[in-house]
Amino acid sequence: MTVMRYTKDHEWVREEADGIWTVGITHFAQEQLGDIVYVELPAIGRRFGQGEDACVIESVKAAAELKQPLSGEVLATNDALAEHPELVNSDPCGAGWFLKIKPSAPAELDALMDEATYQTYLAG
Amino acid sequence: MTTSASPRPTPLRALHVERGARLTEFAGYELPVHYPAGILKEHQHTREAASLFDCSHMGQVAIRGPDMATVWSALEALVPADLASLAPGQQRYGFLTNETGGVRDDLMLVHAGDHALLVVNGAVKADDIAYLRAALDPRCALEEHPTHALLALQGPSAAAALAGLAPDVDFAAWTFMQGRALAISGIACYATRSGYTGEDGFEIMVPGEHAERLARALLAAPDVAPAGLGARDTLRLEAGLRLYGQDMDTTTTPIEAGLGWAIGAARRRRGARAGGFPGAAVILPQLDTGAARRMVGLVGSERTPVRHGTTIANGAGEVCGEATSGTLAPSLGQPVALAYVTAACAAPGTALVAKVRGRDVPMTVTKLPFVPTRYYRGA
Numbered sequence: 073m074t075v076m077r078y079t080k081d082h083e084w085v086r087e088e089a090d091g092i093w094t095v096g097i098t099h100f101a102q103e104q105l106g107d108i109v110y111v112e113l114p115a116i117g118r119r120f121g122q123g124e125d126a127c128v129i130e131s132v133k134a135a136a137e138l139k140q141p142l143s144g145e146v147l148a149t150n151d152a153l154a155e156h157p158e159l160v161n162s163d164p165c166g167a168g169w170f171l172k173i174k175p176s177a178p179a180e181l182d183a184l185m186d187e188a189t190y191q192t193y194l195a196g
Numbered sequence: 197m198t199t200s201a202s203p204r205p206t207p208l209r210a211l212h213v214e215r216g217a218r219l220t221e222f223a224g225y226e227l228p229v230h231y232p233a234g235i236l237k238e239h240q241h242t243r244e245a246a247s248l249f250d251c252s253h254m255g256q257v258a259i260r261g262p263d264m265a266t267v268w269s270a271l272e273a274l275v276p277a278d279l280a281s282l283a284p285g286q287q288r289y290g291f292l293t294n295e296t297g298g299v300r301d302d303l304m305l306v307h308a309g310d311h312a313l314l315v316v317n318g319a320v321k322a323d324d325i326a327y328l329r330a331a332l333d334p335r336c337a338l339e340e341h342p343t344h345a346l347l348a349l350q351g352p353s354a355a356a357a358l359a360g361l362a363p364d365v366d367f368a369a370w371t372f373m374q375g376r377a378l379a380i381s382g383i384a385c386y387a388t389r390s391g392y393t394g395e396d397g398f399e400i401m402v403p404g405e406h407a408e409r410l411a412r413a414l415l416a417a418p419d420v421a422p423a424g425l426g427a428r429d430t431l432r433l434e435a436g437l438r439l440y441g442q443d444m445d446t447t448t449t450p451i452e453a454g455l456g457w458a459i460g461a462a463r464r465r466r467g468a469r470a471g472g473f474p475g476a477a478v479i480l481p482q483l484d485t486g487a488a489r490r491m492v493g494l495v496g497s498e499r500t501p502v503r504h505g506t507t508i509a510n511g512a513g514e515v516c517g518e519a520t521s522g523t524l525a526p527s528l529g530q531p532v533a534l535a536y537v538t539a540a541c542a543a544p545g546t547a548l549v550a551k552v553r554g555r556d557v558p559m560t561v562t563k564l565p566f567v568p569t570r571y572y573r574g575a
Contacts, residue, residue, distance in 0.1 A: 106229075106230060106234060106235055106426065107234045107235050107236040109236075109499070109501065109524040109526075110499050110500060110501055110524060112500070112553075128553065130500075130501045130524070132235040132236060132239075132426060132430060132523060132524065132526070133229070133235065133426055133429075134503075135501070135503065154499075
């Protein structure tokens with residue numbers, strides 16, 4: 073079963089094969105931001121600590137950051153977002169992903185929310 | 197200028213909620229940022245068809261006096277524009293200046309027959325009204341219309357949509373910057389052919405109690421959809437229109453802001469009614485010599501938006517200005533910004549850079565507006 077975890081800042085991480093995790097923002101986050109017109113992605117190979125700003129997300133209105141949900145190294149970025157940033161709005165948990173990372177401190181996952189907890193957090 | 201009190205509803209609040217608007221506080225009022233369509237679609241719809249905006253946060257003020265000559269003379273003492281030449285129904289853009297040549301507010305004035313109607317910015321309307329009451333020639337009286345709504349119908353389909361609801365009005369003869377009383381769906385209004393989007397359109401003043409019925413009638417017209425503050429901002433920026441409080445304020449002169457065109461010949465040096473307004477000693481010399489810093493339009497070739505507050509540098513890397521408004525222009529697909537830069541950097545075609553998150557984003561000085569305006573100036 074696919075494991076997905078969520079941050080209080082409305083990022084998600086999803087476990088893929090071989091200890092690689094995909095990072096994106098949630099449906100709630102894209103809805104709050106509105107039409108996204110520009111995404112700035114980090115260089116492959118960069119290492120971020122948990123909670124560090126890893127990407128810039130610009131909507132028509134303003135700029136926001138994607139904070140790295142887990143410490144680790146960037147293995148890949150979603151190049152499609154350069155031409156089609158609107159994918160983040162239309163498919164935030166699929167084609168609108170941001171990064172693939174290799175976590176360096178997997179224990180950090182324990183502090184993230186599972187689906188049910190995140191839904192409760194949203195409702196709160 | 198924001199108040200600590202909770203934001204006031206406009207007469208259209210229930211309609212906004214019904215239409216699924218995302219509401220925000222703006223100028224002390226609760227107003228839609230956008231509806232479910234989103235800012236980009238609302239922007240595009242305004243350029244292609246027509247959008248209805250709730251601008252009821254703006255201040256509406258009537259100035260009355262013994263005759264119109266006295267009213268205009270009183271206002272010309274505070275506003276550096278040629279107002280005395282306005283014919284009935286004619287509208288003009290102007291600003292209230294301060295003693296150092298700064299801009300207290302910008303406003304629209306219209307000759308409404310036996311009085312002048314002013315529309316001022318929502319965020320500073322209380323200050324404006326207090327100032328006008330204190331500074332206006334005592335032979336003139338100021339009357340607030342605090343419960344009036346202001347609806348803007350904007351876009352190439354606006355005239356056709358309005359014509360369907362006001363069949364007696366000759367829209368071909370009603371040109372840009374002209375106002376008139378009319379009945380829309382039987383509701384008595386005063387409207388001007390003007391707006392803040394660069395498109396043809398109308399700004400409609402109506403008593404608050406009739407505003408919702410009027411808005412529903414307009415939204416039921418062909419091609420009309422609601423739009424919020426988000427689209428209003430991207431539309432006005434593409435049209436090169438300044439936003440008071442962001443692109444200009446009490447520390448910027450109208451000449452620096454590139455608004456010298458609004459100071460009619462009669463109010464300039466050697467004009468029939470030269471000067472005689474606050475800050476004339478600063479503003480009039482600047483009209484002749486130019487200001488040391490000037491507002492310019494900047495267009496980027498990359499997609500990185502350049503926002504308010506971004507530092508602008510010249511080709512040598514020296515800081516030469518600052519952006520005051522910026523976004524990715526939806527109609528162009530390119531970032532655009534308004535910026536104050538030094539006179540040496542202000543010529544169209546000058547290559548500059550915007551300092552965005554430590555990176556140099558190339559920008560080129562461009563003539564305003566970014567997107568051609570399509571005001572109706574007659575058939």
